[in-house]
Amino acid sequence: MNAQTIATPATPARDQDFMPLLGVDHVELYVGNALQAAHYYVNAFGFHEVAYSGLETGERERVSHVVQQGRIRLVLTGALHADSPIAAHHRKHGDGVKTIALGVPSVDRAYREATSRGAQGVGEPREISDEHGSVKLATIATYGETLHTFVERGDYRGPFLPGFEARDSGSDTGMLLGVDHIVGNVEHMDPWVKYYEDVFGMHEMIHFSDKDISTEYSALMSKVVTDGRGVVKFPINEPAEGKRRSQIEEYLEFYEGPGAQHIALATRDIVGTVAELRRRGVEFLSIPDAYYDEVLDRVPAVSSQLADLRKQGILVDHDDEGYLLQIFTKAVQDRPTMFFEVIERHGARGFGDGNFKALFQALEREQDRRGNL
Ligand code: FE2
Numbered sequence: 001m002n003a004q005t006i007a008t009p010a011t012p013a014r015d016q017d018f019m020p021l022l023g024v025d026h027v028e029l030y031v032g033n034a035l036q037a038a039h040y041y042v043n044a045f046g047f048h049e050v051a052y053s054g055l056e057t058g059e060r061e062r063v064s065h066v067v068q069q070g071r072i073r074l075v076l077t078g079a080l081h082a083d084s085p086i087a088a089h090h091r092k093h094g095d096g097v098k099t100i101a102l103g104v105p106s107v108d109r110a111y112r113e114a115t116s117r118g119a120q121g122v123g124e125p126r127e128i129s130d131e132h133g134s135v136k137l138a139t140i141a142t143y144g145e146t147l148h149t150f151v152e153r154g155d156y157r158g159p160f161l162p163g164f165e166a167r168d169s170g171s172d173t174g175m176l177l178g179v180d181h182i183v184g185n186v187e188h189m190d191p192w193v194k195y196y197e198d199v200f201g202m203h204e205m206i207h208f209s210d211k212d213i214s215t216e217y218s219a220l221m222s223k224v225v226t227d228g229r230g231v232v233k234f235p236i237n238e239p240a241e242g243k244r245r246s247q248i249e250e251y252l253e254f255y256e257g258p259g260a261q262h263i264a265l266a267t268r269d270i271v272g273t274v275a276e277l278r279r280r281g282v283e284f285l286s287i288p289d290a291y292y293d294e295v296l297d298r299v300p301a302v303s304s305q306l307a308d309l310r311k312q313g314i315l316v317d318h319d320d321e322g323y324l325l326q327i328f329t330k331a332v333q334d335r336p337t338m339f340f341e342v343i344e345r346h347g348a349r350g351f352g353d354g355n356f357k358a359l360f361q362a363l364e365r366e367q368d369r370r371g372n373l
Contacts, residue, residue, distance in 0.1 A: 018113045019200045022103030023231045024179040025151040026066070026073035026160075027263060030086050031095040031333075034078035038065035040332075041074060044281045045340075046173035051160035055080070059163065062086055066160045066167075070177035072265060073160070075099075089145060095333035097260035099139070099147045100182055102232065107152040111138035114150075119199045122147055132158030142195070143186045143236075144258030175273040180264040180343050181224075181233035181351065185251045187258065189223055189238040196225040196234060205233070208353050220248045224351060235351055237261060247363050250372050254335040262328070264341035270325045271308045273342060278312070283330045285362045287313045298354065299323045301346070317354040322347020326355065336370060 031037040041047045047067035054063035061084055064077040077098070079087035089098065104110040107125050115121045123139035136152040159166040186192050196202040202225040219240035226233045239248035251261055267273045274284065292310045296303055299318045302325070309316060314327045325344040332339055343352075367373045 017201075017228070019110060019227070020105055021200070021227045021229070021232050022105065023071070024182070025101040025103040025149075025153075026075050026099075027097055027179070027182070027260075028064075028075040028077055028099040028101065028149075029095060029338075030089045030093070030098045031076050031078055032090050034063050034065050034076040037076040037078075037095070038067055041067045041076065042169055045069070045277065046175050046280065047072075047074065048172060049167045049169035051158075051164035052167045053164045057163065057165050064164070066164065067169075069172055069175065072176055072179055075160075092256050093145070093259065094255070094335040094337060096255060096338050097146060097182075097263070099149050100142075100260065101149040101151050104150045104152055107136040107138045107150045110150040111140070114140050114199045117199045118195070123149070125150075128162040130158060130162035132156060132162065135161055137161075140199075143184050143192050144255075146184070146259055173276075175269070175276060176265040176267055176342070178266050180266045180341075180345070181235060182263050183222075183235045183237060183261045185237050185248050185255070185258060185261040187238060187252065189221060189236040192236050193223045193225055196236075200225075200227060202227050202232075202234070205230075206350065206353075208356070220246055222351075245367075245373060247360065247367060250367055251337055253372075255337045260338060262339045262341050264326075264343050267342055267344050270314055270327065270342055270344035271305065271312055274312045274314060274327055277342070284313055285328045285330060285366065287315065287358055287362055291315070291358045315352060315355040315358065317348065317350060317352045319348045319350045321349055324348040324350065324352060326352045330366065336367070336372065 038049055042049055047069045049065055050068045051066035053059045061080055062077055063080060064075050067074050077086060111125050119140040122141050125136060125138040127134050127136045133156040135156045137149055139147050139149045142148050158164065193204060205224050205226045207223040208221060219242045220237050221240050222235050222237045224233060224235040237248050239246040295316050296306060299316050301323055302309060302316055314325050317324050323346050327342050329340045331337060364373055
């Protein structure tokens with residue numbers, strides 16, 4: 001496996017200015033128990049709770065805990081009543097990503113451009129306010145029941161959004177810094193690649209075919225879209241034919257449709273971060289020890305770190321521009337659906353395709369243990 005053989009050069013974005021993006025503002029998960037989910041992200045992943053909305057703040061329908069680390073904000077939202085659309089979503093999908101919110105300079109313009117270019121509008125531009133100022137929001141649909149919300153914060157000074165009260169569950173652990181990319185699993189990727197090209201003016205930066213990403217049993221195909229400035233990267237996966245069921249099919253079955261597969265979080269110290277996350281109880285996929293026998297042939301630059309990388313089970317990949325270190329957690333809820341990646345980049349712009357084979361063999365061992373291979 002060699003990243004250079006399958007990475008296609010990024011093409012210049014065309015007409016990218018109609019949808020400037022500031023980055024991922026937050027990711028909202030619908031969960032079965034937001035209180036306990038917040039405890040997990042705080043105590044296992046090292047987030048701290050910064051804001052809260054629920055019965056105590058006058059919110060009668062839902063409860064949301066906002067946890068933050070670096071520039072990463074996760075909103076953990078649960079239903080307060082059986083007839084809530086959040087409860088219906090959770091009944092169908094289990095815990096998972098509902099909304100990938102994107103910061104924009106102008107919500108009115110983003111919503112107008114997106115809907116005029118084929119996006120399905122879900123929430124018209126609206127301004128919400130409290131004593132800290134006002135924020136403008138609008139929402140469109142993407143794959144499955146997943147949404148994108150545009151967020152225009154202006155000079156809003158509150159802890160999260162109007163209606164939320166500040167919480168302070170401790171200080172930033174500083175392990176995880178920002179969202180590197182968010183991957184979607186869909187039945188057919190090409191219509192969704194076209195969606196991101198048409199609606200967001202994104203361009204395809206890399207694609208992987210089933211020849212690149214396959215093991216004896218399962219395969220997937222993937223294309224990565226990014227915005228003109230490269231601040232938002234969305235790989236889109238679809239299952240490919242294999243002897244056995246692919247990991248993407250397992251996801252689609254248990255999520256009951258398309259959805260966000262993993263959120264990759266950037267760090268500058270993956271060895272220290274993974275050691276601490278393990279100590280706090282985060283579980284990672286284990287990698288066969290034999291994987292490390294050939295790492296230095298591919299990426300000599302990591303020689304001084306090799307013992308630590310092997311000890312923590314961290315994967316190594318490279319492309320023309322540098323290398324990257326990455327690791328994947330096990331699924332973080334009951335269903336074998338969403339998980340996290342921790343990634344430390346040293347120049348490389350890829351997504352670890354050189355690791356896919358070793359990674360997928362590890363994933364398949366887990367899938368086999370669940371009787372789903
Ligand atoms: Fe990834």
